Amino acid sequence: MFKPILIAATCFALSACNPAKTDPENLTPWQDVLATQGLTATEANLALQPDSIETDFLLGGIQFLRASETIMQIRYANTSQSLALLPGMRNQLPPNPDAEFDPAFLELAMTDALVHLTRAETSLARVTGKDFAVSFPLTSIWFDVNANGTREDWETALSVMEQLGTEPEDGFDGTVRFDSADAYWLNAYVHVMAGMAELTLAADPTPAIATVYEGSRALADIGQVHSVLDSGNNWADTAAAVLLALRGTPDKTRTRAAHRHFKAMIDDNMSFWGQVMLETDDDHEWLPNPQQTSAFGVQITQEMVDGWQAVLGEMSAILEGEALVSYWRYNNGYNAEQGIGVNVAKFLQDPGDMDVILWIHGAAAAPYLESGPLAPMQAWRRFTRMTNGDGLIFAVWFN
Numbered sequence: 001m002f003k004p005i006l007i008a009a010t011c012f013a014l015s016a017c018n019p020a021k022t023d024p025e026n027l028t029p030w031q032d033v034l035a036t037q038g039l040t041a042t043e044a045n046l047a048l049q050p051d052s053i054e055t056d057f058l059l060g061g062i063q064f065l066r067a068s069e070t071i072m073q074i075r076y077a078n079t080s081q082s083l084a085l086l087p088g089m090r091n092q093l094p095p096n097p098d099a100e101f102d103p104a105f106l107e108l109a110m111t112d113a114l115v116h117l118t119r120a121e122t123s124l125a126r127v128t129g130k131d132f133a134v135s136f137p138l139t140s141i142w143f144d145v146n147a148n149g150t151r152e153d154w155e156t157a158l159s160v161m162e163q164l165g166t167e168p169e170d171g172f173d174g175t176v177r178f179d180s181a182d183a184y185w186l187n188a189y190v191h192v193m194a195g196m197a198e199l200t201l202a203a204d205p206t207p208a209i210a211t212v213y214e215g216s217r218a219l220a221d222i223g224q225v226h227s228v229l230d231s232g233n234n235w236a237d238t239a240a241a242v243l244l245a246l247r248g249t250p251d252k253t254r255t256r257a258a259h260r261h262f263k264a265m266i267d268d269n270m271s272f273w274g275q276v277m278l279e280t281d282d283d284h285e286w287l288p289n290p291q292q293t294s295a296f297g298v299q300i301t302q303e304m305v306d307g308w309q310a311v312l313g314e315m316s317a318i319l320e321g322e323a324l325v326s327y328w329r330y331n332n333g334y335n336a337e338q339g340i341g342v343n344v345a346k347f348l349q350d351p352g353d354m355d356v357i358l359w360i361h362g363a364a365a366a367p368y369l370e371s372g373p374l375a376p377m378q379a380w381r382r383f384t385r386m387t388n389g390d391g392l393i394f395a396v397w398f399n
Contacts, residue, residue, distance in 0.1 A: 030058065035140035036151065039066050053132040056123050057183055061136070063120035064190055067113040069143040074112065076145045078105035083238070086110075086200060091160050093145060103210035110197040117194045124187045128268075131180050135284065139174030176295050177284040181275035185287060188268035195261030202254035203354065208244035212237050246354040259319065259348035266316045273309060310379035321345030323375040329362050332374060339374045346370075 027048055034042040043062050049055045075081075076093050078101050083089035089109075102108070141157035144150075153159060178186075216237055219225050277289050284295040290302045317323035324341030326332050332339030347368045358364035 031137050031140060034062075034137070035142075038142060038144045038149070038151070039069055040144075053127055053130050054134045056126045057132060057134060057178065057186075058136075060120045060123035060127065060183075060186060060190070061178075063116045063123060064186065064193070065141065065143075067116035067120070067193060069145070070112045070116060071109045072143055072145045073147050074105055074109040077147075078102055081238070086196060094154060096146070101213065103213050104206045106209065107201060107204075107206045110200045114194060114197050114201075117190050117197070120190045121187065121194070124183055124190065127183045128187055128271075129180075130183075132183075133177060133179040135175050135177050137174055138176050172296060173284075175284050176286050178286055179279075179281075181272050181279065182286050184268045184272035184275060188265045188272060191261040191265035191268065195258040195265065198254045198258035198261065199250075202250035202258065202351075203245045204251065205241070205245045208241045208247075211244060212241040215240075243356055246356055248355070249353055250351045252349075252351060255348045255351045259345065263316075263319050266312055266319065269312055270309070273305060277305070307379065307382055310382070314375055314377065314379050317373075318344050318375050319348075323373050324370055326374050327362070327365060327369060335376060335378065336374055337376065338372065340369055340371050341374050342368050343370050344368075 027045060030042055030045045030049070033045045039062055043059065043066065046055055046059050046062065071086075071089065072091075072093065075089060076096050076099070078099055080093050080095050080099070082092060083106075086106075138157060142151045142155045143157070143160065145155050146152070216225070216234070272287075276287065279289055279292065282288075282292045285292045286295065288294045288298075288300050290300055290305065292300075294300065314323070318325060321343050324339075324343055326336070326339060326341045330340040332341070342365055352367055353364045355364055362369075
């Protein structure tokens with residue numbers, strides 16, 4: 001079965017400036033440019049195409065993909081380390097013998113990614129709610145990770161998918177057909193990535209990474225240690241950098257931006273499912289309704305659709321401050337509907353100290369603790385059961 005994990009993260013990306021249009025008959029087809037020259041050239045090619053809803057959607061997709069590409073390029077230039085939960089940071093990359101580690105790599109990656117994601121959001125704003133359909137050659141996508149301008153086997157989208165534990169079924173012809181509903185799906189994914197990037201930058205990670213990196217180098221000067229931060233396998237360095245970065249108050253402007261993105265993700269995702277459930281065609285579907293067939297052979301059931309809607313509802317209640325996240329120091333009881341918990345919406349709007357020790361103790365949590373309805377998270381547990389334990393994988397795909 002095609003396990004769609006990076007199906008999600010590898011789905012699209014284009015970016016467009018808006019130079020003067022040229023005669024489309026003299027342009028190389030964008031599909032050929034994508035396969036041979038890569039995402040940047042494809043973005044430029046599409047920017048020269050006649051204005052259309054389809055072109056705007058493709059631009060939004062390439063801009064999204066370019067966000068992933070720039071993250072992987074900066075990673076490759078600095079470190080092969082895999083960082084879970086951050087967009088473009090989870091898949092394995094081959095060692096780079098010419099890598100020069102810069103403690104600001106994470107900040108640079110997220111900042112540059114946001115540029116592409118902002119462009120994607122702008123492009124897709126011209127598309128959502130309008131009728132269109134366009135075929136996309138998924139097998140033509142490749143990420144110029146080493147920035148040498150040459151397509152290599154390990155840089156293809158399918159190779160990246162395999163690194164994340166996914167691969168298409170036998171018989172997949174490489175083509176996906178995107179239509180009106182998928183614009184909401186893609187926009188939701190743009191918001192997910194942008195929200196995660198904003199949260200990362202809100203913590204100002206560079207000073208913490210620099211402190212840990214310099215300390216690790218000092219240890220290496222004394223004698224042989226298992227690894228240093230840029231070797232890709234030292235959990236102690238990673239944990240230390242994360243804990244240091246979480247000390248202090250995050251940037252309020254960025255946590256508020258993340259809050260906006262996450263709420264927009266919920267809205268777009270709900271719009272997507274509302275639209276896709278009305279579809280009656282069945283042609284190389286990206287994410288099908290229960291009566292359609294996925295281009296990858298994955299069966300989506302009505303139970304899964306209903307279960308995911310319930311998950312979105314729980315997430316929305318948390319982001320709106322209508323449901324609280326149960327806090328461990330209070331005896332709320334298992335599956336309690338009322339109790340004392342953290343108002344996540346309040347924290348994202350007016351954040352305080354994120355020090356993990358203070359959150360475990362409760363001192364940092366106190367300003368955000370309230371009595372009221374608790375988020376039960378039962379919908380997520382049910383969704384995980386109905387997807388045979390692959391809830392997280394489907395959540396990444398469903399978005």
